[in-house]
Amino acid sequence: MSSADLDALLRVTSPTYRGESPPDVAFGAYDGAVGRLVLAVTGRGVAACSYEDEHVVFERVSRVIGASIGSDPGRLDPVRRELDAYFSGRLRAFTVQADLQLATPFARTVLKMVAAVPYGATTTRAELAARIGRPQALRAVSNALATNPVCVIVPCHRVSDEGGYAGGAAAKERLLRLEH
Secondary structure, three states: HHHHHEEEEEEEHHHOOOOOOOEEEEEEEEOOOOOEEEEEEEEOOOEEEEOOOHHHHHHHHHOOOOOOOOHHHHHHHHHHHHHHHOOOOOOOOOOOOOOOOOHHHHHHHHHHHHHHOOOOOOOOHHHHHHHHHOOHHHHHHHHHHOOOOOOOOOHHHEEEEOOOOHHHHHHHHHHHHHHH
């Protein structure tokens, strides 16, 4: 989606779109080594780094966060630079903050544990469930991983026994190879 297309989408779909005024949520995309990632950045951090379609992410951000949403390259550029550095092997830990308000409270707990898995390491759903004190909650942990709104930055690809990955098996394999 070009910036002109994004601007047109925002004008039509966002009742709070303010054009030239800085939006509360910066919205855009990043085309990288594992495909297109849709980005949303709030004042608290990166709320979305998603493989999903722009319209789906926009609707979720609009519904859950409910703020003015628009193009703001200056706020997206730090995220894009860190993604570039990560994909080129120059960055091992993201410094941009994740804003997990698009995740459920349980998913936030799981994703915070995933965020602590170091670069180059992997974990399992069972290990995550045990760390959060819910060893029988494998399905709930899987759901939390499957709905991670901040893929790559919150590295759910480091969960080795997770069946699917939002970006697909090839993207997960590429991310894991990059880190080893």
